[in-house]
Amino acid sequence: MSLNVPAEPVPEGAVDAPLQTLIAKIHQAVARGRPLRIRGGGSKDFYGQDLHGELLDVRPLAGVVAYEPSELVVTVRAGTRLRDLEAVLAEAGQCLPFEPPRFGTGGTVGGMVAAGLSGPARASAGAVRDYVLGVQVLNGRGQLLTFGGQVMKNVAGYDVSRLLAGSLGTLGVITEVSLKVLPVPPAERTLLFELSETSARQQLNRWGGQPLPLNASCWADGQLAVRLRGAHAAIASAVQQMGGHVLDDERAQRQWTALRDQALPFFRLAPGEALWRASVPDTATPLNLGPTLVEWHGAQRWIKATPQDAPRVREAAARAGGHATLFRGGDGVTPVFTPLAAPLARIHAQLKREFDPAGIFCPGRLYPDF
Numbered sequence: 001m002s003l004n005v006p007a008e009p010v011p012e013g014a015v016d017a018p019l020q021t022l023i024a025k026i027h028q029a030v031a032r033g034r035p036l037r038i039r040g041g042g043s044k045d046f047y048g049q050d051l052h053g054e055l056l057d058v059r060p061l062a063g064v065v066a067y068e069p070s071e072l073v074v075t076v077r078a079g080t081r082l083r084d085l086e087a088v089l090a091e092a093g094q095c096l097p098f099e100p101p102r103f104g105t106g107g108t109v110g111g112m113v114a115a116g117l118s119g120p121a122r123a124s125a126g127a128v129r130d131y132v133l134g135v136q137v138l139n140g141r142g143q144l145l146t147f148g149g150q151v152m153k154n155v156a157g158y159d160v161s162r163l164l165a166g167s168l169g170t171l172g173v174i175t176e177v178s179l180k181v182l183p184v185p186p187a188e189r190t191l192l193f194e195l196s197e198t199s200a201r202q203q204l205n206r207w208g209g210q211p212l213p214l215n216a217s218c219w220a221d222g223q224l225a226v227r228l229r230g231a232h233a234a235i236a237s238a239v240q241q242m243g244g245h246v247l248d249d250e251r252a253q254r255q256w257t258a259l260r261d262q263a264l265p266f267f268r269l270a271p272g273e274a275l276w277r278a279s280v281p282d283t284a285t286p287l288n289l290g291p292t293l294v295e296w297h298g299a300q301r302w303i304k305a306t307p308q309d310a311p312r313v314r315e316a317a318a319r320a321g322g323h324a325t326l327f328r329g330g331d332g333v334t335p336v337f338t339p340l341a342a343p344l345a346r347i348h349a350q351l352k353r354e355f356d357p358a359g360i361f362c363p364g365r366l367y368p369d370f
Contacts, residue, residue: 015144018060022173025056026142029360036360038169040079041106044115046328048168049336050364058110061175064088073133075178078110085109094181097125102261110174116166119260120216120227123282123296125182129165136176137164140356149178163351169362170370171355185215185229190252191244193224197286197294200224204297205283212238218259219294220266227256259295266293267328269304274329276303276313280322287316302327307334314338337366345369 015023029036035053045051061079069092076085082102089095099119100112113135118127134148137160148161164174195203200219204226207214213230225247228235239246247255258264269275278287282298289312291304305313307330317324323338330336340348345367352359352370363370 019138019144019175021060022056022058022138022175023142023144025054026138026140026173026360029054030140030142030358033358034360035363038114038173038362040108040111041081041104043102043104043107044111044117046103047115047117047336048362048365049367052364053360053362056173058173058175059108061110065176067092069094072181072183073178074181075134075176076109077176078108078113078174080109081105082107082109082112089181090184093184095184096131096179097182098122098128098131099125099260100128109177109179113165113174113177114167114169120218120256120295121229123217123299124215127165129162131180132161132165132177133180134178135161135164135174137171138173138175140172140358140360144175168365170352170366172361187228187230187232187235188215188249188252189228189235189239190247190249190256191226191228191239191242192247193226193244194222195219195224196222197292200294201282201285201298207242208282208297212242214297216256217295217297220264220292225252225255227252264293266291266302266304269329272306273304274307274309274331275327276305276309277301277325277327278303278313278317278320278322279325280317280320284320284322287313287320289313289316307331310334335368340367 025036036056037051037053038056038058040058059079061077063077063080064085065075065077067074067088074085074089082100083105086096099121101117101119113128113132116128134146136144136146138144164171197219204217213228213234214226215229216227218225228238267275278301280299280301282296284298287301287303289303289305293302294300295302303313307326310326314324325338326334326336348367349370359370
């Protein structure tokens with residue numbers, strides 16, 4: 001079965017020296033039957049199942065290609081450091097609303113999309129894939145292809161641009177990305193509440209049904225933090241309605257940044273300990289699997305357990321209507337991602353063959369077989 005994924009070939013003159021180098025390495029890898037490990041800043045090397053193969057460094061592909069603040073769209077090369085892109089956006093009073101985690105100073109835009117990870121604002125602002133308008137990608141034949149565009153209503157053919165979000169480099173080398181950006185909200189406030197996990201979840205569910213400018217939330221150790229973002233009047237009204245303790249703005253910024261980048265004390269792992277990420281409905285009751293930090297208004301639960309706890313962690317997540325990922329601290333044996341059902345596994349394998357027929361891109365990073 002062929003998926004016949006449609007794409008627009010890139011004009012030959014658009015292939016500069018850094019792209020030519022990558023294309024040559026892809027052709028060599030195919031000829032020799034050797035895998036390639038696609039890498040930007042390496043800030044997410046810990047994430048995924050397996051890392052092996054000759055290094056394919058995308059950092060030479062750097063720079064903003066086009067940015068028109070009035071259009072809320074930026075096109076940037078994949079090797080551009082995330083911190084550099086965010087600095088450019090900040091000058092125009094704009095941002096990436098999904099708050100991509102950095103996990104270090106060297107993270108790149110291509111790695112951001114390939115990992116598909118979003119920060120504290122995910123439940124309210126959307127995920128990285130929701131802001132990807134178009135991509136330029138090198139497939140396993142060394143062909144440079146373009147999918148999507150620079151507008152939200154580009155719906156022709158398969159939505160390959162968003163398909164690449166979270167693919168961890170297994171389908172191709174992302175070389176350029178067009179992203180939707182948004183203005184920085186004019187006001188922000190963080191409220192603290194002393195609540196149990198169950199009470200915090202119930203309260204968040206109640207607030208979610210009201211016209212409140214909820215942007216992010218975090219519960220841990222009996223304390224719930226809620227971040228509000230929006231117009232000054234809306235924030236003032238919400239603070240009066242919700243109550244709680246108002247956190248100092250500077251301290252709040254440090255705390256949310258530390259949460260985004262997993263720099264809070266909770267994320268420090270003891271020897272033999274692992275960090276599990278459970279994605280469940282925000283109405284799910286506590287999983288009671290170990291020390292827990294809850295984000296995304298209840299939809300993301302970070303749990304400290306061990307790799308050997310995989311059966312009970314995954315069973316509990318599935319029972320709640322979700323799934324669990326071994327995010328950090330794997331043992332090299334326990335599958336990082338929840339094994340796919342047979343029909344989904346076939347679709348994944350077919351996509352892999354379509355984009356990467358020789359199987360050279362990051363084999364085993366997502367699942368052992370592709």
